[in-house]
Amino acid sequence: MEVIPSSSPPFSLFFSLYINCFCSFFFHFVITYHIFMDPEKVVCDVAASDSMLTLESVRKSLIRQEDTIIFSLIERAKYPINLPAYEKHSAGISGSLVEYIVKETEALQAKAGRYESPEEHPFFPSNLPTSLVPPHNYPYVLHPAAASTNISKTIWDIYFNQLLPLFAVEGDDGNYVPTIASDLQCLQALSRRIHYGKFVAEVKYRDAPDDYGPAIRTQDKDALMKLLTFERVEEMVKRRVEKKAMVFGQEVSINDNEDKAAKYKVDPFIVSRLYGDWVMPLTKLVQVEYLLRRLD
Numbered sequence: 001m002e003v004i005p006s007s008s009p010p011f012s013l014f015f016s017l018y019i020n021c022f023c024s025f026f027f028h029f030v031i032t033y034h035i036f037m038d039p040e041k042v043v044c045d046v047a048a049s050d051s052m053l054t055l056e057s058v059r060k061s062l063i064r065q066e067d068t069i070i071f072s073l074i075e076r077a078k079y080p081i082n083l084p085a086y087e088k089h090s091a092g093i094s095g096s097l098v099e100y101i102v103k104e105t106e107a108l109q110a111k112a113g114r115y116e117s118p119e120e121h122p123f124f125p126s127n128l129p130t131s132l133v134p135p136h137n138y139p140y141v142l143h144p145a146a147a148s149t150n151i152s153k154t155i156w157d158i159y160f161n162q163l164l165p166l167f168a169v170e171g172d173d174g175n176y177v178p179t180i181a182s183d184l185q186c187l188q189a190l191s192r193r194i195h196y197g198k199f200v201a202e203v204k205y206r207d208a209p210d211d212y213g214p215a216i217r218t219q220d221k222d223a224l225m226k227l228l229t230f231e232r233v234e235e236m237v238k239r240r241v242e243k244k245a246m247v248f249g250q251e252v253s254i255n256d257n258e259d260k261a262a263k264y265k266v267d268p269f270i271v272s273r274l275y276g277d278w279v280m281p282l283t284k285l286v287q288v289e290y291l292l293r294r295l296d
């Protein structure tokens, strides 16, 4: 076998190593600067990292979130209202059972880092423990003022006082804890969707800063609402969620001859109304609140 004689490495090898090191250092610097030092402080999820933040990508996320919301409503509709879960509890705990379970769940999830995500908003933000897990570097996408936009309290009140009675039947079957667990699924899915308005607003502002700028400077809420509203899109959303509620909530039988008279787990019309009267108006409210502070 022929052995290649060892000799001192040629100058070209040192030169190419030097160039490699320089390029790698340069690209690391550029990427690090982009993520951490960008003067336009912005934060978002993986699905919409800075370069991918387009109206199409945020609408896609909203469409996917419809599935989560509808499935969570279907789950909650399994139980009757179960009023004692929401009344002041007499034994051992202060407030209602629902408040107790949601507060404790949020405290546990806060320790595991849930509220580090710019998409998550707790219902009981005061005295939440800090995260114990190493931080995930969410890319900066939103204006820092986004942190002060939180309408969880409004979502909580509307959910229990107006929405729940529309899709849960009267009654009490004693399953309070699973009922509350289902409520929390609904609340978290709705809150995530509604607060996602921040990303929608950011992308709309970036697409047309000259249109939004004057209305932001004069703090004109009506003008902002007009600019960000697309009635045609809203009509499509209402029709789509109605159809999804029909498909996801239909009774499935292996017997083709069985009576398939439309019977849905959650009334598709109610789902459409829920979106038209609450979910979309609240998402737009978040968009306006966010935009009002976009130039702070």
Ligand SMILES: C=C(O[C@@H]1C=C(C(=O)O)C=C[C@H]1O)C(=O)O
Binding pocket: 059, 062, 200, 228, 229, 230, 231, 233, 234, 237, 279, 280, 281, 283, 284
């Ligand atoms: C979210 C958007 O902004 C507005 C709110 C909508 C919603 O909450 O689904 C739909 C259309 C717009 O009026 C959007 O344009 O997609």
